[in-house]
Amino acid sequence: MFGWQPFNMNSFNLGNGIFHIPMELPWSSPGFVNVYLLEDKNGFVMIDCGVDGEEYYQLLIEHLDSFKINIKDINLLIGTHMHSDHIGLSTRIREQGVKFALYKNSTDFITHYNDWKIRFRELIILAEKQGAPKSFLQDLNEIETPIYAGKVTKPDLLLDEGAITEVDRKLFTVFTPGHDITEISLHDASSGIIFSGDHILPKITPFIPTTNEDDDMLGRYGDSLDKVLNISHSIIAPGHGGLITSPYERIEQMKIHHKKRSERILEILALSKKSGWEILEELFPRNLDQLNLRLAFQETMAHILYLKNNKKINFNVVNSVQVWEKLS
Numbered sequence: 001m002f003g004w005q006p007f008n009m010n011s012f013n014l015g016n017g018i019f020h021i022p023m024e025l026p027w028s029s030p031g032f033v034n035v036y037l038l039e040d041k042n043g044f045v046m047i048d049c050g051v052d053g054e055e056y057y058q059l060l061i062e063h064l065d066s067f068k069i070n071i072k073d074i075n076l077l078i079g080t081h082m083h084s085d086h087i088g089l090s091t092r093i094r095e096q097g098v099k100f101a102l103y104k105n106s107t108d109f110i111t112h113y114n115d116w117k118i119r120f121r122e123l124i125i126l127a128e129k130q131g132a133p134k135s136f137l138q139d140l141n142e143i144e145t146p147i148y149a150g151k152v153t154k155p156d157l158l159l160d161e162g163a164i165t166e167v168d169r170k171l172f173t174v175f176t177p178g179h180d181i182t183e184i185s186l187h188d189a190s191s192g193i194i195f196s197g198d199h200i201l202p203k204i205t206p207f208i209p210t211t212n213e214d215d216d217m218l219g220r221y222g223d224s225l226d227k228v229l230n231i232s233h234s235i236i237a238p239g240h241g242g243l244i245t246s247p248y249e250r251i252e253q254m255k256i257h258h259k260k261r262s263e264r265i266l267e268i269l270a271l272s273k274k275s276g277w278e279i280l281e282e283l284f285p286r287n288l289d290q291l292n293l294r295l296a297f298q299e300t301m302a303h304i305l306y307l308k309n310n311k312k313i314n315f316n317v318v319n320s321v322q323v324w325e326k327l328s
Helices: 054-066 090-094 104-114 121-129 134-141 217-229 247-271 276-283 290-309
Strands: 012-015 018-024 032-040 043-047 074-078 099-103 157-159 171-175 184-188 193-197 235-238 313-318 321-326
Touching (some): 032 074, 032 235, 090 099, 104 157, 121 134, 171 217, 217 247, 217 290, 235 247, 247 276
Parallel strands (some): 099 157
Antiparallel strands (some): 018 032, 184 193, 313 321
16 A cells, blocks of 8 residues: 555644645535645745635635744745636735746636636537536536636746746656646655645545547546656655655556556447446446536546547447447
């Protein structure tokens, strides 16, 4: 088993000039997002920040006060990816004069972040092609941008892979798309810690989204896992949950999980041809709520498109629905 250490849900010092803040979230699982502060020359670098809302901003200030840190002591806020629990509070923090950084491709997705109608438009088209029921399509069509997402504008700094030259600390950007197309991990060379956002988590396998049939997000995710495997590090500090103290073992376990899921789809299609929705129903036979059904559908499609790109399966269109079959 991989090693991991549960966090006490109070702020604490990790050593090496690194502080941890658990920011509460407006849902139960995961109930907190990990925010990290890294000491830098004349201030701090903050990694992620939590959701938007005055109460969450005040919670952040309380945590900072416990370390005797002022919000204006933060020189740079880095978002690991464009999900509300990681960057929702960014605009309020920027209003205090803090610079904000995301990966360089983030500018292509700001409108998608700010308007979930746009964000889910392609997913509705994909779901229709996979034979999804009308109730599911209607649920997708009714999704509104949650207030806790806040509004994001173009970052002050667009990161590329490699050393972040705007900080004195030896901090490196590692582009790790998969869970999100803008996802980065941050390698702090002096401490040997990788801050993984949601790319690598200690107890669950991150959700791999798919919104259209042209992008192989699972293939990207596998490549990103391999990229982290090739970096020398001793600990992964994730966006949720406790420290991962056996990081290489954890990465290998996650790769095995996805391999087994893809193999299960091949087993299903070895028996009969099925639409994407029918494959979903076999992979996830239990009743799921609206949110988890959406996540399950996207993850199922991530595996289907991965198998298609690797020439393991293909589809024929029957009554406007893609029906998948295993290739010999």
